[in-house]
Amino acid sequence: MTTIIREIREQFNPAKPSQCIGQVELLTVDETKEVVTAANKAFEDWKNTSSVVRGELLRVTADLLEQNIDKVAETASNEMGKTKNEMIGEVKRGASILRYFAQEGMRATGEVLPSANEGKMLYTMRVPLGVVAAITPWNFPVAIPLWKIAPALVYGNTVVWKPSIESALTGKLIGELFEQAGIPKNVLTVVQGRGSKVGQVLLEAPEVKAITFTGSNGVGQSILDSAGSTKKKIQLELGGKNAAIILADADIHLAAKLTMEGAMKQTGQRCTATSRVYIEESVYDEVLARLIEEAREIKVGTSMGPVSSKGQYESILAAIEKAKLEGAKLVYGGGPTQGKSEGYYIDPTIFTNVTHAMGIARDEIFGPVLAVIKVKDYEEAIRLSNDSEFGLSASIYTNNIQKAFDFIQRSEVGLVQVNDETGGAEPQAPFGGMKNSSTGAREQGQAAKEFFTTFKTVTIRTQGM
Ligand code: NAD
Numbered sequence: 001m002t003t004i005i006r007e008i009r010e011q012f013n014p015a016k017p018s019q020c021i022g023q024v025e026l027l028t029v030d031e032t033k034e035v036v037t038a039a040n041k042a043f044e045d046w047k048n049t050s051s052v053v054r055g056e057l058l059r060v061t062a063d064l065l066e067q068n069i070d071k072v073a074e075t076a077s078n079e080m081g082k083t084k085n086e087m088i089g090e091v092k093r094g095a096s097i098l099r100y101f102a103q104e105g106m107r108a109t110g111e112v113l114p115s116a117n118e119g120k121m122l123y124t125m126r127v128p129l130g131v132v133a134a135i136t137p138w139n140f141p142v143a144i145p146l147w148k149i150a151p152a153l154v155y156g157n158t159v160v161w162k163p164s165i166e167s168a169l170t171g172k173l174i175g176e177l178f179e180q181a182g183i184p185k186n187v188l189t190v191v192q193g194r195g196s197k198v199g200q201v202l203l204e205a206p207e208v209k210a211i212t213f214t215g216s217n218g219v220g221q222s223i224l225d226s227a228g229s230t231k232k233k234i235q236l237e238l239g240g241k242n243a244a245i246i247l248a249d250a251d252i253h254l255a256a257k258l259t260m261e262g263a264m265k266q267t268g269q270r271c272t273a274t275s276r277v278y279i280e281e282s283v284y285d286e287v288l289a290r291l292i293e294e295a296r297e298i299k300v301g302t303s304m305g306p307v308s309s310k311g312q313y314e315s316i317l318a319a320i321e322k323a324k325l326e327g328a329k330l331v332y333g334g335g336p337t338q339g340k341s342e343g344y345y346i347d348p349t350i351f352t353n354v355t356h357a358m359g360i361a362r363d364e365i366f367g368p369v370l371a372v373i374k375v376k377d378y379e380e381a382i383r384l385s386n387d388s389e390f391g392l393s394a395s396i397y398t399n400n401i402q403k404a405f406d407f408i409q410r411s412e413v414g415l416v417q418v419n420d421e422t423g424g425a426e427p428q429a430p431f432g433g434m435k436n437s438s439t440g441a442r443e444q445g446q447a448a449k450e451f452f453t454t455f456k457t458v459t460i461r462t463q464g465m
Pocket of ligand 1: 138219437
């Protein structure tokens, strides 16, 4: 008999760190290898299951997710600090993602092409890859996993999913909903564990044919270093340092409101959060005053949750201190929220006098911190907004149609917004960035097919035999 000793991890509520909200058993390295082997075996049947049937399974999971919306939202909110309302929005989005990809099961998976040769038929078929490893972060514990798992499954792959240990209980719940929906054994397996152990097994396992990862640039780079030479397909969705530009002709009230929402929603812990704003000098004072007013409206503890963990709390506070030392001027917030006896709460924070040499203008902080920068005109704004290693999303607020189109053309990002905040994604549209924000095919929409399938090109001699 073999005795397996697993590490037990206790999850704590970032709003009340003294409260243990549950435990999760972390898999061993050997168990993870067994999961991958089983997923590889399950692939044989799953790839031959009709895609209509595979899609139907996603639809049933969407129904179950909606029926359990309260439980999933509550669990995730307690686990990683997002407010319950924010989580309800995310769970609804998760259900839409499942429904979109459920429909994919009924769509064409190839095309017939004209052949140059008489008596030959030429066509393409999209076929699955095999075992896909999905490695996901804690900040969208429902939507991000689903926008990887749903397309992977509907196109016929089996999936081994490693959620972040910071959102492990939510991951477990999502896995159970797929089980309830009737997913065959080993077609989707949730593996709980640390990146350095369980994650590493997924990177190295020869049966894993593709890795879809969302997370930090540091871990993304280590994935490229370890799996880059293995011929696995790799998709990395990484960090952002998203800029907004507010021009003098914009609707100033709307621009300030949406910029603040973009910066502070989900306590700034979104890869698409607005973290720099460039304001034309003629309206700078007015916009800054409005931004501060908007920040005052945020009720920390109700409309804005805590940051997700002690690690996040310390790293955001350190970034704030660094900004002060580098000479940025703190005009709002700037530290732990007063009057909270516990919880990782940080005030919405605004800095001015920011230069592009400062960390606050260049590094992803992943917290409720906004850098405000005065610019002479639109040309300076676009130049500075593009001066970043990241290229995920960017916004412009303007009523000038030429400048809006110019921005769409010249902005070096994957997601461009005009008169809206930097965040936001819909399941039917491709999602992803440029520069150091993404590597590999885009996620969601029809673009997802590029990553989760490969082609077979078929030629049939129909005459002259
Ligand atoms: P992270 O990189 O720390 O972890 C992400 C996942 O990778 C987790 O499941 C973790 O366990 C795993 N991991 C860690 N080390 C690993 C290793 N050596 N091998 C394999 N797996 C490993 O990121 P996080 O803190 O969970 O999430 C925050 C980051 O995610 C931010 O940088 C944010 O910008 C980014 N993010 C990007 C997008 C996007 O679509 N571009 C969306 C959300 C979050």
